[in-house]
Amino acid sequence: MSTIKTPIIPSRQHFVQVEGDKELDKEAICIFVATGFFLDTDTYWKNQKVLAPASQNLVDESGILIESKPWFQWQYNQRDITFEKALEEFTSLFEQIIAEQLQDNKVILPLSGGLDSRTQAIAISKLKNSVTSYSYSFKGGYPESNIAKKIAKSCGFDFKEFKIEAGYLWPNLEELVAINNCYSEFTHPRQMAVLEDFKKMEGVFSLGHWGDVLFDRGAPEGIASEQLMPMILKKVVKKGGMELAQALWDEWSLDGDFDSYLKDRIATLLNKIDIQNTSAKFRAFKSMYWAPRWTSINLSVFEAAHPISLPYYDDRMCQFICTVPEEFLADRRLQIAYIKQQNPQLAKITWEAQKPFNLYTFEKNITPHNLPYRAGNKLNRTIKEAIGKPYVQRNWELQFLGMENDEKLQDHLFSENLHPFISKPLIAKFYNHFKNVDAVKYSHPLSMLLTLAVWNKNRKNG
Structure with missing residues (x-):
């Protein structure tokens, strides 16, 4: 037996085995494609988990988790200090x-x-x-x-x-x-x-x-507790993520619907955080479930x-x-x-x-003070685009746009038959949506399909 204590925000995942057969956790994978990260202690497999943050864990010689208890709870105990x-x-x-x-x-x-x-x-x-x-x-x-x-x-x-x-x-x-x-x-x-x-x-x-999360408001001032769930969903679900998750959910014939499953999972985790202040509660949620599994x-x-x-x-x-x-x-x-x-x-x-403001002047970043900069910035971008030099703002633009990128992308997505894990028609649908409907919205689903395709190839070869 060995005891493993995890930090409040772990910097790496520690995998352990739990009782059960080695079976794909397709519900967990659907959350992964919707948000870009696995939730809580989920992994690709039902019989494998990641140790929870801020937990004391008993693991046997075979790497099977015997017991897990929290050693720290996020809280909001504000002191009366200046x-x-x-x-x-x-x-x-x-x-x-x-x-x-x-x-x-x-x-x-x-x-x-x-x-x-x-x-x-x-x-x-x-x-x-x-x-x-x-x-x-x-x-x-x-x-x-x-x-x-x-x-x-x-x-x-x-x-x-x-x-x-x-x-x-x-x-x-x-x-x-x-x-x-x-x-x-x-x-x-x-x-x-x-x-x-x-x-x-x-x-x-x-x-x-994570400094920007710890040292900023967790939620807008005055937000009610019942507004936390929709705010969390808005923050964690990527554009096009729900659509891909539901498509996989249907293709895999999972029970119920993905939207209800995701909301139930988040509500369960949120209810475990015993903090009344909604801003502090949201910060705690992100630090427990977003930081270790995304950041x-x-x-x-x-x-x-x-x-x-x-x-x-x-x-x-x-x-x-x-x-x-x-x-x-x-x-x-x-x-x-x-x-x-x-x-x-x-x-x-x-x-x-x-x-263009600094730490002494940033409060002027409102109309009309910021209009000259915004106008100049927009003009600069317009000129670049007019001469065939589009303004790059997001990582996926460097990876998916252009003929050479497209050839590599198609090779990874379509060179092998991923069925029954993911069908070719489903991949083709989201690829075509990216190419012909809305590249911004469907860049995340396309990136997730690439990730799953490569993962599936590696697990079969490994």
Whole structure:
């Protein structure tokens, strides 16, 4: 027997066996195609599960799960403290976590135009570690690296800029399958495009995942508890996801209907969270079921190059969040105050989510103050499209658009007969919808079908 304790937000999946025959969990797969992640402890198989977050687990010598109990419960125990006190505590805790995670190692820091990595940059700049920072932008898209480069220069970090090229997925597909085991669709981990560049670097990654969830309002102010379910569905279900899930549900002749099954599963999980504040409850739901099964999956790509550290995943940070008044977390108040207090120069650099404004001026990102920028941006995109250079905004555009991408995509989708797992007519229907009806809506279903096709091929060959 062995005991396994999982973190509050696990950075990797730990698979165990449960009693039962090895049978596809088709209901779980339908949720996977609708949302892009497996829910709760689900996997592709009914006799295999993933250990739950924040759980103490007893596993026997054969890897069979005997018992699982929670050691931590998300809660909302706000203390009667001032914002200044909360900021002081956050500063101390965050910088302590950063220092403990990195120790005296060289650091590899991904930088964006947002707040999470900017907050990390400040804490890391106080250490004596050697830092290599980097950022990447889509070829033909918004030059995100321009903001990151300014942050790196202000902190005195070395900086590398990468361009994510079209079609990078296909030569890296088999390696990605080996890394994430098809537990995420393939168009999101753009870091695969530069994995070989990562391997040439030295150090420990300091990754800013989940900071934007912990340090923001979980739900809009004043939302009622009965509104949580539709809000969760709106957040987690991808465009076209319900349509594909229901199509598979019908093809596999599963009982009932997918919509009812999904809502029942989410309601059951939501009811287990004993938090009255709806904003805090939604944040807890996302941290329990979204972070470990969606955000964490492709952390393994970074880990394929070097060790990773995640300051916002730290158990102490999650426990701290449970005690901070919701109004201090809302609208990124704590992070903004930290950046202004600790490094005013970084606060003056454009905040990508509020561009062209910064942390001192972002409240002006309303009409009429933002009209000149919006007009100029739209004109720039219109000119590019007019000369045959479409503005790239999403990963799938680099993977699915164009003749070469289409040939690779069709080869993976149609070269083998996937029946009875997925019929060719069903695949053809969604492929044709992507090509001829609405590429944006059907990009997710197409990506999920690609993921399932590759997974099925690998499980038959493996």
